[in-house]
Amino acid sequence: MEKKLGLSALTALVLSSMLGAGVFSLPQNMAAVASPVALLIGWGITGAGILLLAFAMLILTRIRPELDGGIFTYARExxxxxxxxxxAWGYWLCAVIANVSYLVIVFSALSFFTD
Structure with a gap:
C-alpha cells in the first residue's frame, strides 16, 4: 500500500517550514529598523510566495504523478x-544554509544561559 500526503499535511509542512525558527529571531531584528506595517507586508509577500510554490508543486504532482523525485525530476523532464x-544543487544548498541558520538560533538561545 502506497501512502501519500494530503493537501492539509502538505500545507502544515509548508507553514511549519516557513515559520520555523524565523518567527522567533527575525521579528526583534526587523522591528528595530522597520514599521509594523512594513513587517506585515513582508510576511504577507513571503507567505504568498510560499503558497504559490506549494500550489505549483501540487499541480505538477497532479499532472505528472509518475514523477516522484521532487524538484529534480520536474526540472529535468x-x-x-x-x-x-x-x-537539485540549488535546493540542497538552500537546505544547508537553512540548517545553519537554525543552528545559529539554537546557539544564540543557549548563550542566554552561559552569559
Whole structure:
C-alpha cells in the first residue's frame, strides 16, 4: 500500500517550514529598523510566495504523478539534464544554509544561559 500526503499535511509542512525558527529571531531584528506595517507586508509577500510554490508543486504532482523525485525530476523532464542538476544543487544548498541558520538560533538561545 502506497501512502501519500494530503493537501492539509502538505500545507502544515509548508507553514511549519516557513515559520520555523524565523518567527522567533527575525521579528526583534526587523522591528528595530522597520514599521509594523512594513513587517506585515513582508510576511504577507513571503507567505504568498510560499503558497504559490506549494500550489505549483501540487499541480505538477497532479499532472505528472509518475514523477516522484521532487524538484529534480520536474526540472529535468521540463528543461533537461543541466537545469535538473542545477535545481537539485540549488535546493540542497538552500537546505544547508537553512540548517545553519537554525543552528545559529539554537546557539544564540543557549548563550542566554552561559552569559
Amino acid at each position: 521540463g528543461f533537461g539534464e543541466l537545469i535538473g542538476f542545477c535545481s
